[in-house]
Structures are given as structure tokens and as C-alpha cells.
Amino acid sequence: MKLRPYQYEIVELLKTKGDKLIQAPTGAGKTIIFSKYIAESGHKCLVLAHRGELIRQAADKLEKATGLKCGVFNAGLGRKEINDITVASIQSLANYKGNLDFDDIIIDECHRVPPKSKESQYKSVLDKAKGRLIGFTATPYRLDIGHIYGKDEWWPDLDYQIPLRQLIDEEYLTDYKHLVSQYSSKIKSDVKKLKVTAGEYNLADAGDLMAEKMNVHAVLNSVPKERRHIVVFCVNILHAEALYDACNETKGIVHSKTSRDDLEVFDRGEMRWLFNVGVLTEGWDCPRVDAVVLARPTKSCALYVQMVGRGLRLHKGKDWCYIYDIVSSYSEFGLVDNPRVNIGEERGVGESKPKVCSECFSVFIGQVCPECGFEEKKPVVIDEEDDCFEMKEVVFEQGKVLDGWAEMHNDDCIKVTYRHNKEGYISHFYTLKKEHYHWMGVKMAGIIRRYYDFSENWIHPKRFLNAINSKVLFPMEGLEVYEDKNGYKKISSL
Numbered sequence: 001m002k003l004r005p006y007q008y009e010i011v012e013l014l015k016t017k018g019d020k021l022i023q024a025p026t027g028a029g030k031t032i033i034f035s036k037y038i039a040e041s042g043h044k045c046l047v048l049a050h051r052g053e054l055i056r057q058a059a060d061k062l063e064k065a066t067g068l069k070c071g072v073f074n075a076g077l078g079r080k081e082i083n084d085i086t087v088a089s090i091q092s093l094a095n096y097k098g099n100l101d102f103d104d105i106i107i108d109e110c111h112r113v114p115p116k117s118k119e120s121q122y123k124s125v126l127d128k129a130k131g132r133l134i135g136f137t138a139t140p141y142r143l144d145i146g147h148i149y150g151k152d153e154w155w156p157d158l159d160y161q162i163p164l165r166q167l168i169d170e171e172y173l174t175d176y177k178h179l180v181s182q183y184s185s186k187i188k189s190d191v192k193k194l195k196v197t198a199g200e201y202n203l204a205d206a207g208d209l210m211a212e213k214m215n216v217h218a219v220l221n222s223v224p225k226e227r228r229h230i231v232v233f234c235v236n237i238l239h240a241e242a243l244y245d246a247c248n249e250t251k252g253i254v255h256s257k258t259s260r261d262d263l264e265v266f267d268r269g270e271m272r273w274l275f276n277v278g279v280l281t282e283g284w285d286c287p288r289v290d291a292v293v294l295a296r297p298t299k300s301c302a303l304y305v306q307m308v309g310r311g312l313r314l315h316k317g318k319d320w321c322y323i324y325d326i327v328s329s330y331s332e333f334g335l336v337d338n339p340r341v342n343i344g345e346e347r348g349v350g351e352s353k354p355k356v357c358s359e360c361f362s363v364f365i366g367q368v369c370p371e372c373g374f375e376e377k378k379p380v381v382i383d384e385e386d387d388c389f390e391m392k393e394v395v396f397e398q399g400k401v402l403d404g405w406a407e408m409h410n411d412d413c414i415k416v417t418y419r420h421n422k423e424g425y426i427s428h429f430y431t432l433k434k435e436h437y438h439w440m441g442v443k444m445a446g447i448i449r450r451y452y453d454f455s456e457n458w459i460h461p462k463r464f465l466n467a468i469n470s471k472v473l474f475p476m477e478g479l480e481v482y483e484d485k486n487g488y489k490k491i492s493s494l
Helices: 005-014 030-041 051-066 123-128 162-170 184-191 204-208 213-220 237-245 261-267 301-309 399-409 461-469
Strands: 019-024 047-051 071-074 087-089 101-106 131-138 175-179 232-233 251-254 273-276 291-294 320-323 391-396 413-421 424-431 438-444 449-454 479-483 489-493
Touching: 005 019, 030 051, 030 101, 030 131, 047 051, 051 071, 101 438, 123 162, 131 232, 184 204, 204 213, 204 237, 213 237, 237 251, 237 273, 251 261, 261 273, 291 301, 461 489
Parallel strands: 019 131, 047 087, 047 101, 071 087, 101 131, 175 320, 232 273, 232 291, 251 273, 291 320
Antiparallel strands: 391 413, 391 489, 413 424, 424 438, 438 449, 479 489
8 A cells, every 4th residue: 555645644643652642634534544553563453433424434544454353342243242353433433331441542534522620421431541642623613612623622733734725736626616606695694694603504494495495596596507516515405305306417316314315326427416415415425416505604714624625536537626605614614725713703814814705605824806807996985974976877677687686576667877987887686675675786897796695774875876886785776867067867865
């Protein structure tokens, strides 16, 4: 077994004394690393995982690497064996009364281990087991708490880190393109209103939101036909079933109450869409995935990184994996290359805040979109004390300008065209009924931009231009349009 350079470095590091914590992205070959270490060290090792599928995979790879028979201790698999090399579930070992005397205890997906001060199944096992502690994870942080190393944690520090971008640049992983949908602004606004329970969005409320007809439509219409193997991360079973029922293409669904039959069909490349609830975030390898749809709002940076990671494995003919961020997770955590780890209400530190290209909806960092080359102009700011703004024309149009929303509302609209700068004019469309969703299409220098949002309150016209610059939509009640002495149409309050 020939190791990659970073895999070799980690194996050599594990041969030194002391507990070790290793951060390795999905696809870095964590099981290969600790299998090689166990084979070369000759140590007695206990490998802990939390799911039957991970236990079976780890045992198979360890037996191939070491040539030794591995014990498997997992009630779900019907096996309770303790050998010199044992792979076990933490749930099954929690009540085990026998001897657990090993040289090393290796924990896969160790971000799941609660703090040392908290009573848990992990603590009950680690307190009675003997052996130094080695942790592997792609995401060394927990929801609402922060990093899993430091004071009062099982590991004092992070001992080795493989940057995701390094693995992409060295062609061990597929590069990705992160995009939002034209519907994402509206969904993002609604997500902010969700109740937060124990640091995470309430799943029932989030499921109800994302199962709404327009949000289901947003998921199914955001992925272009070129993407052939799409994994959608759903909030709950209600949400997944709403998407499954609305999808008219080859599709499958996996969650706690389904078999794995659809998963096997998808793995063979015979299915385009796969909707899942909490099944595929860890321990699932399907390199042919070329699109990941983030349709589950989350406060967990670890979950965000794990979901994106499902699409980054190499596969013949796959140049990119496309991330369709329906719920705008990028705004919470940044790009997955260098995510922000938030601690409670405190914002974490990461790269500069990403931007969304108004032309192609790509998420990027910098001034110019790397996908289409569009450079966002700095907004024109007008003093909010000014009562009026220079207008070219104001006309009424039928609901056809609402595009996809027209079939639902068919509202009359007002079209406002005003001078933006020396380059020309900008036109905005607004619905006239405040109880409906408000649509805005912006045309500037041949570029079309669409934003969706919902406005509960009327906004005074003094805030007209600033609101547009910040992409906040509002209806046009209470405005008067008139022509000044130079022939320009203007808009002001009644």
C-alpha cells in the first residue's frame, strides 16, 4: 500500500508518544492511514465508530491492511468479539463489563465525542479503557461550542491538519463551484425567523418551511440538466417526501424508515436524484456525485462541511462538483475551504466574507467573479433626507414581468427606471399588493439580476435607493411621480 505524502507524515506522527488529534477532510483516506499505522506498529488497537456501516468498512480495510482477524463489537451486526484489533460501536461498548486494555484507542469521526466534563457513552468507555487516545475527523468542532481541543477537552491541541484546498490542488479531491439559487434570498430571510433549539434550527419548523411548494420548486429547478448524479440533503422525512413526490425524474429516497435499495441503485449510476435525511453525511462514499444540494438549514459548521464533502471524491469524467446552496449556508460559515467556526453568538474567524455574483449566482471571495468575470459596481448612496430621486419613467405592466411568480399572483406591477450613473439607467419592478411576495428584476448594462424577498412593512420613499442597493424589496404605496423643469420624471412622497 503506497501512501500519499501527507498520509506517510501522519503515520510517522502516530508512532510518537502522546495523544493525537488529526484533521483530515472527507476523501483524505483516514481509514487507510490508521490501518497502515496499526499494521506497522503491531499495537493492540480499539477502533471506535458510531454506525454499523462505518464499523463494517473499517473492519474490512483493517483486515486487508494487517492480515489479522479483526474483532467486531456491535449489537446491530450481531457480533461481540474483543480481539487485539477490535472495531466497535460506542453504543454497544458502553455497557460492556470486561477488560478493555489496548495500546491505542482510535476514534473515527471524533467530533462526536462530547466534552470531557460531560457524562456520555464516550466518557463511560474512555474512563474504563486503557490506551492513548487518537482522534480522526474532518471537522474538529461542535455545534455551538467550538473546537473539540483545548482546556477541558480530550485533546489539548490539534496535532495535524490537512487543508481541503491542498487536497484539491494536489488532485486528490475534485474542485467545486459554490452557487446559490435565484430563490435563495427569500429562503434565507425565512430561515432567519426559525426557532433555534439547543443551538440548532428547530427541525420541525425548518422541515415545514422547506417543504412549502415554492421551496420544493426552488430545489428541483436550481440544478441544470448537465448534472447527472445529485444528492439532496433534506431537513426531515416530511421535507424529503415532498421533494420526492414533486420530482418527475429518476429518483430515490433514504432515511431512517427506508431500506438502502435506492442507495444501491444510485451508486450504480442508474438514478439522477437522491433525497436523504441524515443518512449520507458521514461514512458514505459515492465518487460519481457531481452535485450536492444544501436544502437543510443548519447552525452546525461540521454538518455543513460534511455535506459538501460528499461530492468531492474523484471520478472519471467529473471535473467539478457543483454545490447548490439553497439555504445560503455560505453566509453563516463562508466557503468550505476555510469555514468560520461560530461559538454561541460569537462569529468565528475565517476568510473574507463571500459574495454572490449578481450575474451567475456563484459564491466567491474577491472583487471579480471567477466564473463569469462580472465585477459588482459600488452602490450609489443617496442621503436618506432627500425626498426625491431622478427618474426617467414610471409605467405599469401586467404580472408577466414576475416570471415564475406570475402564475401564482398575476399582480399588476410598477416599473421604475431611474438614472444610476453615467453608464445608464436601472429598472425595477414591484408588485402592488403588500400581502404577496415582491419581485425585483434589475437590468444594468445588459445584466439581469433577480432577487426574492418578503416585505411585511411599508418603507418610506426616502429609503428608496438605499433599500434597492441593499437588495431589500418594498412595495410602492404612497409615492408621487412628477416631472421637473428639466423634463426629468421624479418620485417623492405624497
